[in-house]
Amino acid sequence: MGQALPKPGLRPFLPADVPMLAAIFVASIEELTGDDYSEAQQEAWVAAAEDEEEFGKKLAGQLTLIATIQNAPVGFVSLKGADHIDMLFVHPSVAGQGIASMLVDALEKLAGARGAKSLTVDASDTAEPFFKKRGYTAKQRNTVTLNGEWLANTTMQKTLADRSAPGVPT
Ligand SMILES: CC(C)(COP(=O)(O)OP(=O)(O)OC[C@H]1O[C@@H](n2cnc3c(N)ncnc32)[C@H](O)[C@@H]1OP(=O)(O)O)[C@@H](O)C(=O)NCCC(=O)NCCS
Numbered sequence: 001m002g003q004a005l006p007k008p009g010l011r012p013f014l015p016a017d018v019p020m021l022a023a024i025f026v027a028s029i030e031e032l033t034g035d036d037y038s039e040a041q042q043e044a045w046v047a048a049a050e051d052e053e054e055f056g057k058k059l060a061g062q063l064t065l066i067a068t069i070q071n072a073p074v075g076f077v078s079l080k081g082a083d084h085i086d087m088l089f090v091h092p093s094v095a096g097q098g099i100a101s102m103l104v105d106a107l108e109k110l111a112g113a114r115g116a117k118s119l120t121v122d123a124s125d126t127a128e129p130f131f132k133k134r135g136y137t138a139k140q141r142n143t144v145t146l147n148g149e150w151l152a153n154t155t156m157q158k159t160l161a162d163r164s165a166p167g168v169p170t
Helices: 015-032 039-049 052-060 099-113 128-133
Strands: 009-012 063-069 072-080 084-090 118-124 137-146 149-159
Touching: 009 099, 015 039, 015 052, 015 072, 015 084, 039 052, 039 137, 039 149, 052 072, 063 099, 072 099, 084 099, 099 118, 118 128, 118 137, 128 137, 128 149
Parallel strands: 084 118
Antiparallel strands: 009 063, 063 072, 072 084, 118 149, 137 149
């Protein structure tokens, strides 16, 4: 692991973030998922950010949180509807340093505070160990078609702590 990072920050998505987030999405797929997906699959996945306007619309329509280091975005997570984690991407230059953990911690708290009892995610094979470590359990194996390629993922679910239960700190 590299040097300790300056303390990361967390903030909501702004429309001006879209080009940076598209770049993080692409770099993260290209550099972090090669053990789990073929080059053709990675290309098909990356193409989802080619139309930046559509990509930005998707992020703006969800609850999107941005992790920053020295004010520059380095990762993001988005919640679709009340209880589904849609996107989670961390720039490879800061991978393995707790950025995704910080993002998902915050999202779980926000979703729980809004009444979600559990969260689901269609985890990539790359992200599956990350979610497993956080207490998500595999429910179903899926194969999805994306720009002519088939990609496997796993639907995982975690029950959130009941924040109204006695003894649970709020
Ligand atoms: C999955 C991903 C978001 C993890 O981001 P990250 O910032 O590196 O994760 P963290 O540093 O917070 O990791 C937290 C823990 O999970 C573990 N972990 C993270 N990625 C892992 C992997 N691919 N394999 C095994 N363990 C992993 C870490 O070792 C760490 O364990 P520790 O707490 O014992 O040290 C990142 O690898 C990524 O962007 N991947 C490519 C895109 C992708 O697949 N996105 C998910 C779509 S659902």
